[in-house]
Amino acid sequence: MSTAEYRWTVPVDHPAFAGHFPGQPIVPGVVLLDQAVLFAGQWLGQPAIAWQIGNAKFLSPVGPGETLFFALQRKASGGIAFTVQAAERAVASGSLTPPAA
Known part of the structure; x- marks a missing residue:
């Protein structure tokens, strides 16, 4: 099985922070899923549309400016x-x- 790794720093001005949550911004889970799909699409050379989420678990909140792997x-x-x-x-x-x- 092959593997790939990607690094992404959450932009402090990401538009999702506007309503999630005022005064204490947290990256919505859908943003993390979107990044995973984008990276998978890049890796496999497939467009980032029509992917299905088999399952997802969100274990810890993420804030603005955090670097994710x-x-x-x-x-x-x-x-x-x-x-x-x-x-x-x-x-x-x-x-x-x-x-x-």
Whole structure:
């Protein structure tokens, strides 16, 4: 099985912070999923549309300016397992299914 790793620093001015949550901004889970899908698409050379989320767990909140490390692993089924870390802290994990060819 092959793997890929990506680094992403959450922009302090990300538009999702406007309503999530005023005074104490937290990265919404959908933003983390979006980044995982974008990285998987780059890795596999597939557009970041029509991906399916097999499952997702959000383990720790993420704030503006944090640097996240996405680790992706191709499964025998063709899907992608992913984990997200902020330093040594687990942030999220899950699985993705790429669009049918």
